[in-house]
């Protein structure tokens with residue numbers, strides 16, 4: 001992988017190739033296990049048999065625990081307690097099930113991270129969950145027609161930050177200040193320090209791990225949604241949710257939220273022909289809602 005932005009590698013905290021080598025050699029850092037991949041493929045097949053799918057999922061105890069925990073969480077908004085994988089699959093449907101598996105896989109990846117970065121891991125997971133809940137809320141309120149990919153896309157969007165924290169904790173501490181005061185500048189800063197950025201790093205690993213293309217696009221472009229391609233509407237939605245979630249993390253409140261020119265929220269609303277006034281109301285309502293989800297994990 002080559003660095004972008006003409007960085008002088010002699011000034012980097014770590015060479016990009018060395019960073020990717022560390023990520024690669026971090027044996028357990030595979031986002032999707034063989035079982036998860038098989039299950040995602042099965043759930044996407046037109047004639048999928050639910051009992052057979054459940055049988056596959058049950059080969060991976062971490063996946064089972066994750067599915068039960070997440071489908072019962074506030075974020076997933078299920079009304080009855082989900083007690084079995086079969087129940088979870090029937091309740092959320094096959095398409096949502098694929099997204100549930102991706103989300104659970106990320107959650108189990110978190111448990112494999114070094115304890116030295118436990119704080120960062122928990123905060124980024126909370127931010128991912130808040131972003132996912134906001135993306136789901138905007139999707140529902142605006143009837144955008146996404147079927148769960150908005151949730152899993154938001155769950156994985158900052159995977160590059162988690163990979164950096166896991167593979168190079170010392171570098172992560174300098175690069176990612178965890179202020180959630182994010183702008184396009186954050187990518188320039190990262191490139192100046194490590195010759196790459198969390199979007200590029202996450203996307204490379206996402207491709208290698210065979211994540212669905214839509215999710216890879218979300219990871220790659222969530223700070224530059226105007227560059228998104230086939231999945232631009234999904235990227236714009238997650239980028240807007242990310243922006244609102246960042247605001248909530250940074251200021252701790254929805255109060256005072258205003259849509260700014262050239263913001264991800266403005267880029268999200270523009271093709272939908274939604275006024276900034278309506279968009280502001282939606283964002284603020286969403287932020288109040290996710291404040292309740294803050295402790296969910």
Ligand SMILES: [Fe+2]
Pocket residue numbers: 157158198222223
């Ligand atoms: Fe990000």
Ligand SMILES: [Fe+2]
Pocket residue numbers: 127131157158242
């Ligand atoms: Fe983010």
